[in-house]
Amino acid sequence: MHQDRSSHVEGQTSVNSPTFIRGSRIAAGISNATKYLGSVRKNPIRGSRQYFFVCHLMWVLVVCLASTAFGDAQISSHNTDESWTTSSENLTDQSNPYRTIESHTKSGNRTVDNKTVEVRGPNGQYELYFRVETETIEESPTSTRSITRTYNPGGDRNEHLTQITQVEAHDSGDVSRVEKTMSSADLDGKFQVKERETTVITKGSDGQRTQTTIFLPNTTGEFVPSMQVNEQQKQSSNGTIKTKKETLFPELSGRWQTYEVHEQTVKRDDQNRTTDDRLFRRDYVGNISAVSEVVTAETNANGRFTSSSQTYSIDIPGSARDGSLHPSQSSKTVRTTEPGGIVTETQVVRPDAEEKGLNSVFITRDIKVEESSATEETITVTARYPDGYPSVVSVERRKSEGQH
Numbered sequence: 067m068h069q070d071r072s073s074h075v076e077g078q079t080s081v082n083s084p085t086f087i088r089g090s091r092i093a094a095g096i097s098n099a100t101k102y103l104g105s106v107r108k109n110p111i112r113g114s115r116q117y118f119f120v121c122h123l124m125w126v127l128v129v130c131l132a133s134t135a136f137g138d139a140q141i142s143s144h145n146t147d148e149s150w151t152t153s154s155e156n157l158t159d160q161s162n163p164y165r166t167i168e169s170h171t172k173s174g175n176r177t178v179d180n181k182t183v184e185v186r187g188p189n190g191q192y193e194l195y196f197r198v199e200t201e202t203i204e205e206s207p208t209s210t211r212s213i214t215r216t217y218n219p220g221g222d223r224n225e226h227l228t229q230i231t232q233v234e235a236h237d238s239g240d241v242s243r244v245e246k247t248m249s250s251a252d253l254d255g256k257f258q259v260k261e262r263e264t265t266v267i268t269k270g271s272d273g274q275r276t277q278t279t280i281f282l283p284n285t286t287g288e289f290v291p292s293m294q295v296n297e298q299q300k301q302s303s304n305g306t307i308k309t310k311k312e313t314l315f316p317e318l319s320g321r322w323q324t325y326e327v328h329e330q331t332v333k334r335d336d337q338n339r340t341t342d343d344r345l346f347r348r349d350y351v352g353n354i355s356a357v358s359e360v361v362t363a364e365t366n367a368n369g370r371f372t373s374s375s376q377t378y379s380i381d382i383p384g385s386a387r388d389g390s391l392h393p394s395q396s397s398k399t400v401r402t403t404e405p406g407g408i409v410t411e412t413q414v415v416r417p418d419a420e421e422k423g424l425n426s427v428f429i430t431r432d433i434k435v436e437e438s439s440a441t442e443e444t445i446t447v448t449a450r451y452p453d454g455y456p457s458v459v460s461v462e463r464r465k466s467e468g469q470h
Contacts (some may be wrong), residue, residue, distance in 0.1 A: 069208070146172075147172055147173050150170050164186070166184075167181070168180065169183075181199075182194070182196075182197045198215070198216050199214070200215075201214075209236050209237075212232070213232050213233075214233075215227055227251065229249065233245070233246045241268050241269070244263075246262070246263040246265075247262050248260055252470050260282075264278070264279050264381075265278040265279075272301055273300035277296050280293040297309065302423045305335070308330070311328040311330075326347050328345050330342065333383075337365060339444075343359065343361075344359045357379070359391055361376040369402065370400070371401040372401075374396075378391040379391060379394035379395075385422075395416040396414070396416075397414040397415070404422045408433075408434045409431075410432040412429070414429075414430075415427050430445065430446070430447045431446045439458050442463075444462070445461070446461050446462075
């Protein structure tokens with residue numbers, strides 16, 4: 067799989083950073099990997115291995131996207147007006163080429179973000195696939211409202227408004243409330259509310275509690291609670307953060323029943339962080355038991371970032387469930403900052419899908435070279451199997467120019 071992308075940015079502030087562009091491109095890579103999963107299933111001999119290989123690609127992309135989001139969180143907000151535009155093109159052998167154009171404009175208390183995705187049509191020209199426009203207005207320091215409009219092409223090849231999402235957020239200090247309404251167009255083009263969502267965040271001295279309730283229409287059109295997510299986060303005096311997130315669904319009697327529980331414990335200091343993620347799920351007899359656990363240790367010092375993780379799962383390829391968690395994947399990432407560039411190498415080891423007791427190894431090497439006016443990045447992924455099957459290699463090249 068070969069991918070070549072380019073992007074051009076015109077802006078006035080540093081908010082239009084490479085971080086933003088990397089995030090959109092990584093998301094596009096996840097989309098490509100998802101499309102490729104269907105094709106690899108068609109090969110009865112190598113399908114399972116290729117499937118796990120593409121899953122690895124998606125895992126790497128998600129990790130990169132999470133890192134991008136973490137980096138974005140470090141950027142302080144800007145009150146000044148700003149404007150930028152980015153464009154990128156994705157070329158690959160496994161799917162139809164597509165192009166993404168994004169823009170951001172901030173003027174006073176109003177911000178408008180646009181994202182347009184175009185695909186190559188039968189005539190070789192790019193055609194609209196979808197467009198999303200989000201307008202956000204900061205009405206006061208404690209009140210914000212936004213409206214997101216989604217457009218899709220119709221039979222006449224013109225864009226038509228198909229979905230509207232409206233959000234109102236109010237912050238009163240210790241309690242924040244967010245109301246979201248999602249509407250879709252019917253066959254006649256008339257909009258009807260399809261879903262409502264309410265989120266209440268209560269802050270305390272040692273953490274916060276978040277409750278999100280989703281309302282869907284019943285057979286009579288009345289909106290009733292259909293799903294609830296409760297999250298509680300607490301921070302101890304030693305800096306340890308514990309988070310518990312429960313997903314619940316209503317029974318016929320109306321009583322809420324827990325379906326899934328996610329528990330996370332984070333311990334950190336100036337240079338190290340350890341994360342323990344555990345997932346519990348209700349089985350067919352109604353018992354809630356552990357289905358997976360991921361333990362990650364990270365170190366960041368002297369321009370070198372290292373992350374090691376071990377994943378345990380109740381599901382192991384080629385084995386039946388026995389009610390216990392077993393090692394399913396281990397990984398190690400090393401990122402080194404050098405003059406003019408960053409080198410990142412990730413190695414993932416997981417049980418082979420066909421050779422029980424043996425492992426497959428996936429290695430991702432990311433080399434990014436930064437110059438004054440351009441950034442070039444090459445990502446190479448190789449896969450080694452225990453039977454000597456030729457390595458699957460993915461090479462992706464990215465180039466960004468004119469960023470300010």
